Amino acid sequence: MRSTTAAHSARALRSQGALAVLRFVHAHPSATRADASRALGLSSGSATEITARLKAARLLDEAAPPRTGGRGRPSPVLAPHPEGPLVCVVDISHERWRVACVELGGGVLDSEQGRHSGSADVVGLLAGRVTAVHARHGRRLRAVSVSVAGTVRGTTIVQASGMGWRDVALEPLRPPGVPLLVGNDASLAGLAEARRGAGAGARAVLHLTVEVGAGGILVVDGRPVDGATGAGGEFGHMPFGDPALECPCGARGCWDLAVDGRAMARSLRRPQPRDPRTAAERIVARARTDPASREMDAVADAARALGRGMGALVNALDPDLVTLSGLAIDLAALAPDPLGEGYTAALMRYRRADPPPVRPSALGSLGTLTGAADAAFDVLLTNDGLTAWSAS
Structure with a gap:
């Protein structure tokens, strides 16, 4: 019965523009239902119905907008669900590291950072940080996305000249059952700059x-x-x-x-x-x-x-x-x-x-973190990603 319910939920999320609404909200934080309707060509009724299904699936919520002091009652904004999907971003630069938990729309829930000596041993330290994030958020953690100052092939840093790294595998950063993505820091910063900067x-x-x-x-x-x-x-x-x-x-x-x-x-x-x-x-x-x-x-x-x-x-x-x-x-x-x-x-x-x-x-120094999070949500905001979320 549970598998039948999950399959039905997944089919419902894929229908009638639900993916389009999620992608719009991710790209336009604080958008309203009316904003999504206009941008996606949806009727008011369709937008309301899709939003209701996304709220039931714990993907979206509606929240009160910031107070502006103007007259009238402002429309609620579409926001990430408080129990919705998260990604863990790991940013490894030449001297520093950063680990952050990011929600739909790019909001950072928690973050920590530190310095490293340039040794590849820092991968072990970061694996512990990612494990802690996974323990804290459980099934909500849908991907780990790594930004690194080096040349990447798959999940391996084939060279990072500034740190003297060669063929450093980042698989230790993958919690069980969680996808791992790895990208070059400059490329990810460019992705963010092109989309949001x-x-x-x-x-x-x-x-x-x-x-x-x-x-x-x-x-x-x-x-x-x-x-x-x-x-x-x-x-x-x-x-x-x-x-x-x-x-x-x-x-x-x-x-x-x-x-x-x-x-x-x-x-x-x-x-x-x-x-x-x-x-x-x-x-x-x-x-x-x-x-x-x-x-x-x-x-x-x-x-x-x-x-x-x-x-x-x-x-x-x-x-x-x-x-x-x-x-x-x-x-x-x-x-x-x-x-x-x-x-x-x-x-x-x-x-x-x-x-x-x-x-x-x-975007400045936030470019790599933003780009790494966007790369992860690109994988999550797909039919397969929503099917996996429903099944979880």
Whole structure:
């Protein structure tokens, strides 16, 4: 009897636009039933009926909107159900980690973070944190989504040059019976930026970030173009740099080596820094306080190299616009002319009159967490995902 009831519930959720309403609410937190009706072309009666079924399935709820002080009784907003599905996001950067529990719509229920030494042993520590999240939320936890500063294939980090990792398996982060997704941090930040940030509303968005090296993703119609194995977007390993320089990835001439703290240190004839991100921050801070300094020259060189590679990618990928995050924002702000010179010089002639605009990130440090959560909800907000939720 129970299996028959679950099957009936799953069929009901898949019918009459229930998935469309859930996806709309996830993309537009605090939307009302009327908002969903207008956006999805539903009648008022259909929207009411679908909302009732989603509430019964513990997927959606309706809540009082924030008080505005205006007259009249405002409509309740569609909100995640207090017993609805959750995803656990694990964000591993070069020096820090973060574990967060995220609900439908992107709201963060709880979060903790810390620093790590760069050793892959941090995976064991994070496995314990994920296990605790699973114990706390039980069946509500529907996926674990990992963002990592490295090249990913499946659930394995095949290389993370900034941390010296090779072939690090992340399966220990998978609780029993819970799907595990792993993505590159720059790619996930680009996904979030295209959907919810500076690229929202554009069809094709090229996102670029500079931290230790360069990375990013092309997002088309809200979907990342991430290749056959998930390793797409490793723009930093395209040969836009000096072919005499060997990258830790094994290739020569990588763009990585021309745009980050390592490039700035070479411009200043300093030893290669152990921590390129911190070195870049110090050089940028000095350039900001003294525009006539040698540090500003190093920033300008890196900005010009960023612009050249950006132009080459625009020629190849044809985006509507380019979004920037991380150190790339500092390079664009401090050295806009060198960046613009490199960008324009690399563009094909016909593009120069109207090049894709370049915009700074609107999400900042929340980009990777937001993108990782969205990638997980993309899997959950499907027919199979709702069937599994009903069966649970």
